Amino acid sequence: MMSEAALVYFGAGSLLFVFWAYGIVSFALDCKNRFFPAAARLVANWRARRRERTDEEEREQREKQLY
Template sequence: MVTEFGWLYVALVTLLFLPWAYGVVRFVMDLKNVYIPKGRQYLRGRKRLKEEKREEEERDDRERQLY
């Protein structure tokens, strides 16, 4: 027979597990919906800046060659 302490222990462990599980789920959802898209946006921006810098350098080289 399970004692009252056993039932209390199971109830408390369950109550402590639920917020922990919720936190894990929210963390995964935040990764998927916030951090991964922002990381992709950051990488796209860096790539765009590199391309703009390269194009500007090529334009400067062409101008120098003309003069």
């Protein structure tokens, strides 16, 4: 009787471990394939907007100096 209980206990623990490990791997792959590229695009857009704004300000300053 005791060995059957131990077998069920460790079997259930092993099954739960498999799902736990699957969840961790899925989260890591989601981060790699979805969240990190989205964050990189967001930062690139911020930098592009800042660059466009500074270019526009420089152009306006040059135009003011011409007149």
